[in-house]
Amino acid sequence: MSTNRQFKLKQRPVGMVKREDFEFAKADVPEPGDGEFLVRIAYLSLDPAMRGWMNEGKSYVPPVGLGEVMRAGAVGEIVKSNHPKFAVGEHVVGMFGVQDYAVSNGKGVTRVDPKLAPLPVYLGTLGxxxxxxxxxxxxxxxxxxxxxxxxxxxxxxxxxxxxxxxxxxxxxxxxxxxxxxxxxxxxxxxxxxxxxxxxxxxxxxxxxxxxxxxxxxxxxxxxxxxxxxxxxxxxxxxxxxxxxxxxxxxxxxxxxxxxxxxxxxxxxxxxxxxxxxDWADRYGEAAREMGGWLQSGKLKTREDVVEGLETFPETLLKLFKGENTGKLVLKV
Amino acid sequence: MSTNRQFKLKQRPVGMVKREDFEFAKADVPEPGDGEFLVRIAYLSLDPAMRGWMNEGKSYVPPVGLGEVMRAGAVGEIVKSNHPKFAVGEHVVGMFGVQDYAVSNGKGVTRVDPKLAPLPVYLGTLGxxxxxxxxxxxxxxxxxxxxxxxxxxxxxxxxxxxxxxxxxxxxxxxxxxxxxxxxxxxxxxxxxxxxxxxxxxxxxxxxxxxxxxxxxxxxxxxxxxxxxxxxxxxxxxxxxxxxxxxxxxxxxxxxxxxxxxxxxxxxxxxxxxxxxxDWADRYGEAAREMGGWLQSGKLKTREDVVEGLETFPETLLKLFKGENTGKLVLKV
Incomplete structure (x- = not known):
């Protein structure tokens, strides 16, 4: 636990995403400040929408800035905390980015229970x-x-x-x-x-x-x-x-x-x-209903898990080539 | 009152409508049978939708058949009647077709009052x-x-x-x-x-x-x-x-x-x-409200009236060339 590997957006892709569109950087693992915590990311969510976030221009979220860590949903474990409501050892989902570690103030972060469902499911069917x-x-x-x-x-x-x-x-x-x-x-x-x-x-x-x-x-x-x-x-x-x-x-x-x-x-x-x-205030309701279906076996879920943060650009391409079955997830 | 001029669809137009797509025929004025009446058409409604009706294939109404009188909305006066509910001298709107006279059994026909609004308005703002x-x-x-x-x-x-x-x-x-x-x-x-x-x-x-x-x-x-x-x-x-x-x-x-x-x-x-x-059962409600606006001057209406049934193909083209201002109507 000394370096934080990160994929930063280097240039706006033209056509299909390429490895050269990113900088694969190594930084120090950041220290959480007051009211913050540090997450060790376990799984990254790879989504088609990420392609749109790399483009310039108005959309439903601002584009990822050049030089910024590529935006991504992720699930991980809290390893340090100065936050009154999040404790070390808890698992959380949030927009933590394509990296090993992220600091968060808890905004937009949801606590999840790995005993109820494997972590990748929280990026897919329960995400x-x-x-x-x-x-x-x-x-x-x-x-x-x-x-x-x-x-x-x-x-x-x-x-x-x-x-x-x-x-x-x-x-x-x-x-x-x-x-x-x-x-x-x-x-x-x-x-x-x-x-x-x-x-x-x-x-x-x-x-x-x-x-x-x-x-x-x-x-x-x-x-x-x-x-x-x-x-x-x-x-x-x-x-x-x-x-x-x-x-x-x-x-x-x-x-x-x-x-x-x-x-x-x-x-x-x-x-x-x-x-x-737009439906964020009703996520809980949906998660409870879908969690019930998962438990009862009415709803099945498959995740396509690829290992290795370093494979990020190529793994993302699986989406656009239609090579994944089920939710595509990158194991960090 | 001896001949009934008619435009019949001769061939399905390719691209812009041409006179050659129609046959300009002369038939005898038809006699209304039992439960029917004869309308002398005063004005024909020329609508962009007519172009679609000339094409083959499924749409929201069946296409006009080859050899059939071209479909068109129209307003006219009843000149003969064997129908218990429609009397000679009444004015009516219906899908009477591009011709001088039409026989109808009253289905889909609405009575209109030329004292409340000029007849062409019933093909436009009140139609x-x-x-x-x-x-x-x-x-x-x-x-x-x-x-x-x-x-x-x-x-x-x-x-x-x-x-x-x-x-x-x-x-x-x-x-x-x-x-x-x-x-x-x-x-x-x-x-x-x-x-x-x-x-x-x-x-x-x-x-x-x-x-x-x-x-x-x-x-x-x-x-x-x-x-x-x-x-x-x-x-x-x-x-x-x-x-x-x-x-x-x-x-x-x-x-x-x-x-x-x-x-x-x-x-x-x-x-x-x-x-x-789809809104036919609420036309009355809308007509009453819009009639009120017309009377009070809140709603203005303009009709672009062209004379001469025989000009039908060229007059219809005014729509597609954007040459009309207000509702395009052909005076028969």
């Missing part, structure tokens, strides 16, 4: 991705029993939870994922009704087959061509939840807008964006 | 365009006092009403229209707060200037580039009403999807389609 799935599907998508719900990125951190909550709520669930393994995972292990392998199947044909009454709720994690195809298969009064657009994040050309958006008119449908932070 | 404006702005756009409302096609049949209702409801209203004359019309005569002339001004700069707090409601009649620009200027929780996309109706290339749709996520905004027919 931001799970919250995103829960509020996006139920509050924005207004999914209800009998609906046909389609989710893209179905085997990803958010998608796997969306589909399972939809099943719990009595929906028919069709996933869209890349590759036969991911499709098998969501159907055989998670209980989705069907999954379309967009790398090897005709997505439109698959939707027609598996959603004969049309799509009531589409939870979109990918954007691009798949969003455009789903638009052609909407049921009346369909709801589209815009959660992400991973297919477009590394574009060097303009984002592909949905050409078929006039289907919103034909079908009196709605497309709405969401940012999970 | 479908007015209903579209009313329900689109208030029910889908949920415009409320203090909102900044932007409407494209501002000097058109729908846009002129949207902006005025928004003013009545206490909103700040910014129009987007093509040409200085139209902009002057909506600002000086209708009381919009501002209007951006997209043919001669930078729309983004105009929006920044006139909507310093961002756009709360965007009522979109045009689609294409303008929709994409407005997306960059949304306020948080903005509502976009997708009413039409006139800029795209004559495309021979795919529709331009809104590249900036991820602004829906950043701003937790919603884009929703509407079709006015």
């Amino acid at each position: 931001m991705p799970g919250m995103t799935a829960y509020f996006g599907l139920l509050e924005i998508g207004k999914a209800k029993a009998g609906d046909t719900v389609v989710v893209s990125g179905a085997a990803g951190a958010v998608g796997q939870v969306v589909g399972q909550i939809a099943k719990i709520k009595g929906c028919r669930v069709v996933g869209i994922a890349g590759g036969a393994d991911k499709c098998r995972y969501v159907v055989d292990e998670l209980g989705f009704d069907a999954c379309i392998d967009y790398k090897n199947e005709d997505v439109k044909k698959g939707l027609k087959q598996h959603c004969p009454q049309g799509v009531n709720v589409y939870f979109d994690n990918v954007g691009g061509e798949i969003l455009d195809i789903v638009l052609t298969q909407l049921a009346m009064h369909a709801r589209i939840v815009i959660c992400g657009a991973i297919s477009q994040y590394n574009n060097t050309t303009p984002v592909k807008g949905p050409s078929n958006y006039m289907s919103l008119l034909v079908n009196r449908a709605t497309m709405a964006g969401m940012v999970v932070f | 479908m365009p007015g209903m579209t404006a009313y329900f689109g702005l208030l029910e889908i756009g949920k415009a409320k006092a203090g909102d900044t409302v932007v409407v494209s096609g501002a000097a058109g049949a729908v846009g002129q009403v949207v902006g005025q209702i928004a003013k009545i409801k206490g909103c700040r209203v910014v129009g987007i229209a093509g040409g200085a004359d139209k902009c002057r019309y909506v600002v000086d005569e209708l009381g919009f707060d501002a209007c951006i002339d997209y043919k001669n001004e930078d729309v983004k700069k105009g929006l920044k200037q006139h909507c310093p707090q961002g756009v709360n409601v965007y009522f979109d009649n045009v689609g294409g580039e303008i929709l994409d620009i407005v997306l960059t200027q949304l306020a948080m929780h903005a509502r976009i009403v997708i009413c039409g996309a006139i800029s795209q109706y004559n495309n021979t290339t795919p529709v331009k999807g809104p590249s900036n749709y991820m602004s829906l996520l950043v701003n937790r905004a919603t884009m929703a389609g509407m079709v006015v027919f």
Whole structure:
């Protein structure tokens, strides 16, 4: 415990993220001041949204500044504390950044219990991705029993939870994922009704087959061509939840807008964006309900754990290449 | 009263509508059967939506069949009747088609009073365009006092009403229209707060200037580039009403999807389609309220009346060239 390895943003990536976009630095482990504590990070959350945080310009959060430690959610253990409410030995989740150690004043930090669930689950199903799935599907998508719900990125951190909550709520669930393994995972292990392998199947044909009454709720994690195809298969009064657009994040050309958006008119449908932070005051409620489902086995969760902080840039790329199944986590 | 001139759809237009897409036929004036009446059409409604009705494929109404009289809303006088509820001399509005005379069984037909408003107004502000404006702005756009409302096609049949209702409801209203004359019309005569002339001004700069707090409601009649620009200027929780996309109706290339749709996520905004027919059971309520505003001078209306049934194909083109100010009507 003497050096703190850190990935700092060196330049704004153009297209796909590269190792050269970061500086891999070594600093001293910082000392917590009054009202602060020191966290030894155990696992880092790798999320598609991180790509957007590296870009300049207005978004739902400010961009990461050049020279700053790359922003990331993480879970770890408190190893020193001058904070009255956080004690050494406690485990906490927060935006601690891509590094070994972080100092925090406790703002935006949540205490978690490693006896209730393994630490990586607090970055996935019981963390931001799970919250995103829960509020996006139920509050924005207004999914209800009998609906046909389609989710893209179905085997990803958010998608796997969306589909399972939809099943719990009595929906028919069709996933869209890349590759036969991911499709098998969501159907055989998670209980989705069907999954379309967009790398090897005709997505439109698959939707027609598996959603004969049309799509009531589409939870979109990918954007691009798949969003455009789903638009052609909407049921009346369909709801589209815009959660992400991973297919477009590394574009060097303009984002592909949905050409078929006039289907919103034909079908009196709605497309709405969401940012999970808006639901922060209800995270507890969702975590309790999802924790119950996890305990009872109604909700399953998978994390894709890669070891080694030093692999950060390459491991992050797994997301954009679609190589992860379940929540991608970096073990520090 | 011996011949019935009719425009029949001869072929499905490719790109801009042409006279050759229609057959200009002469038929005998039909005789109404039992429970039917004969209408002598006085004015035809020319609407952007007619372009879509000429295309093959699923939409919110079936396409016009080849060889069928072109579908159009119209207002006229009953000249023969075998219908117990409609009498000779009454004036009625309905989907009577592009012709001199139509037989109807009364389904979807509304009686109107030429003493309360000139007949063309029943095709515009007190007709479908007015209903579209009313329900689109208030029910889908949920415009409320203090909102900044932007409407494209501002000097058109729908846009002129949207902006005025928004003013009545206490909103700040910014129009987007093509040409200085139209902009002057909506600002000086209708009381919009501002209007951006997209043919001669930078729309983004105009929006920044006139909507310093961002756009709360965007009522979109045009689609294409303008929709994409407005997306960059949304306020948080903005509502976009997708009413039409006139800029795209004559495309021979795919529709331009809104590249900036991820602004829906950043701003937790919603884009929703509407079709006015869904509100049919509340037309009466809207007509009474708008009739009151017309009488009191709060709501003004302009119709662009062109004479001569025989000019139908060329007159329809005025819509797509943006040559009409106010509701475009063909006097038969």
